[in-house]
Amino acid sequence: MLTAVFSLTGALVFGAADFLGGLAAKRISALLATAVAALAGVVLLFLALPLLGGEWSVHDVLWGAISGVVGCIGIALLYACLAIGPMSILSPTTAVVSAIVPVLYGLVFAGERFDPTGYWGLGLALVAVVLVGFVPERGAVRPSLRGIVMAVGSGAAIGGFYIAIDQTSDESGIVPLILNRGVNAALMFMAVAVVAILAALRARRARDVVGVDAGSVIQSLAANPAGESADGRSGGGVEAGADGLEGERMPRADRSATATGIRLAVACGLVDATANALLLFGIRAGDLSIAAVLGAMYPAGTILLAALVLRERIAPVQWAGLVLALTAAAMLALA
Known part of the structure; x- marks a missing residue:
């Protein structure tokens, strides 16, 4: 009962975090939004540690860190496959694989067993995952092999996150989540730094090219001070060069939008950390299979909030x- 309640609630909260993260990514880069959200989650979990408790051990710290790495891989592959598209197929593919992997682990390796109601509930939940995660698209094309492989890989990695968290002891409390969010934040900020460095190098190369062009203009003016062209007409060499340099300047980012994006990312991180804690409680209250398959319902929270806040239409299949x-969820609660 508690597993179903915690897991389904955690899934809805996860969906709310995704909704906030999506709003943040519209104002700042998705990479930076993810990094800020992870850092905010670490801070919240540290503040909650005295209240919720948790013992630090090498075993739990290790599995918490592993869950952070595996989770980052899953999210990275998810974004990559959704960028390839079509989302209407790849999104539910990722969700259902993320549920199947822990279910198979629980049934095959952890020795989890259910009555007939439980097995029917698991099957029904997997169908629900596909339908809830379905994103209707007009003119959607058949997915490429690369997109399918990435979607399956993402789902497997997210499922691996569930399995890794399940390896931690009850005595560890939320310590594994602190490691999970900490590793996630470190990796994301490293990625942000790499992107920033590459962007700076590209900008420097662009300035060097502009500098060479400006040098050519100066040499031309030195040879032909009047700025005359080969046919004797007066050219606007200095003005043209100035216009070219002006065109290279990048527009300033909207500070208000950036600040709003940061605040939304922080809110996303706080909500996401709460969802992770609910999921952890769900796993420890019962079976990994039930927690994972109900946790994969996270798109439900996103589409409900999108309908309430953004007035987006929920498709009949959803x-x-x-x-x-x-x-x-009701069947699994009774199983």
Whole structure:
């Protein structure tokens, strides 16, 4: 019962975090939004540690760090496959694989067993994951092999996150989550730094090219002070060079939008950390299989918030998925 309640609630909260993260990514880069969110989550978990408790051990610290690395791989592959598209196929593919991997682990290696109601509930939940995660697209094309491989890899990595967290002891409390968010933040900020360095190098090369062009203009003027062209007409060499240099200047970012993006990313991190804690409680309260398959319902929270806040339309197939998700949760709670 507690596993179903914690896991489904955690999935809805996860969806809210994704919604906030999406709003943040519209104002700042998705990479920076993810990094800021992870850092905010670490801070919240550290503040909650005295209240929720947790013992530090090498075993739990190691598995917490592993879950952070595996989780980063899963998210990176998810963004990559969604960029390739079509989202309507690859998004639910990732979600269902992320549920199947822990279910297979729980049934095959952890010795989890259910009554017939539980197995039917698991099957129904997997169908619900596909329907809830379905993103209707007009003119969607058949996915490429590369996109499918990335989607499966992303789902497997996210499923690996569930398995890694399941290896931690009950006595560790939220310590593994602190390591998870800490590793995630470190990797994301490293990625932001790499991108910034590459951008700076590209900008420097562009300035060097502009400098060479400006040097050519100066040499031409020195040879032909009047700025005359070969046919004797007066040319605007200095003005043209100045216009070219002016065109290379990048427009200033909107500080207000950036500040809003940072605040949204912080809110995303706080909500995401809460969702992770709920999921952890769900795993420890019962079976990994139930927690993972209900946790994969996270798109439900996103589409519900999008409908309430942004007035986006929920597709009939997604409504069907939401109904099946609630039905499956009730069956698994009774299993």
